[in-house]
Amino acid sequence: MSDEVLLDRDGATAIVTLHRPDAGNAFSTALKSALVEALREVGSDDAVRAVVLTGAGSVFTVGQDLREAVQALQANPARAGDTVLAHYNPITLALASMPKPVVAAVNGTCVGAGLGFALACDLQVWASGATLATAFTGVGLTCDSGVSASLVRAVGQARASRLVLLGESFTVEQAVGWGFAGEVVPADQVLATARTLADRLAAGPTRALAASKRLLAAGSSRSLAETLQAEAVEQSALGLSRDHAVAVEAFLNRTAPVFTGS
The missing domain is CATH 1.10.12 (Lyase 2-enoyl-coa Hydratase; Chain  A, domain 2)
Known part of the structure; x- marks a missing residue:
């Protein structure tokens, strides 16, 4: 497993950490591949009964690593979008269908596929003041990572259309007012709060x-x-x-x- 994703176990709870803090935990190929591997590992491990997904540093994730995306386009435009099937879909499915609860500890900015991953988790803990965005149309793309479904469930069709089509950023406080679920706590309390939830779930049936x-x-x-x-x-x-x-x-x-x- 790449060092761009950290996997720690504490009792029956596993913590999966996106670990590219100097790059805003942007989704490089190495990070995405390691995340698929980590989620499959904890999903199949009967000793793990709850999972926390978080980001290193002050950001959850800024989304796709656009520098790497440019390189992929230059190398082979026809294959540049393969990452959706190879990485984003398996990650989203692993989070949503894992036979144990997953808590998203969204410790800061959460953009693009990262928003999809957070919404694919069963419970969320959000850092107060965190900036969220769909961001896809800003780079000439559309939804991935289940956002076209999970965002509609969270905020309704009309609000989701505006957030996706305009791509405007919004705060987590706005999001909760529109229908996002989860607790909003100071950034330095996000992981601890998520751990408390996960430990409670890990002790459950x-x-x-x-x-x-x-x-x-x-x-x-x-x-x-x-x-x-x-x-x-x-x-x-x-x-x-x-x-x-x-x-x-x-x-x-x-x-x-x-x-x-x-």
């Missing part, structure tokens, strides 16, 4: 959290009948889990359950 992610992700595209059937299937499986049995017993004994993720 991992299989139930994974099932909840699946149901919520598919809920808007299903009919009511399909939703009810999917919920019934998930509930039936979870009813046989050890965590459910432990929780019921703890409830009857008026004690706190200790979940193991099994």
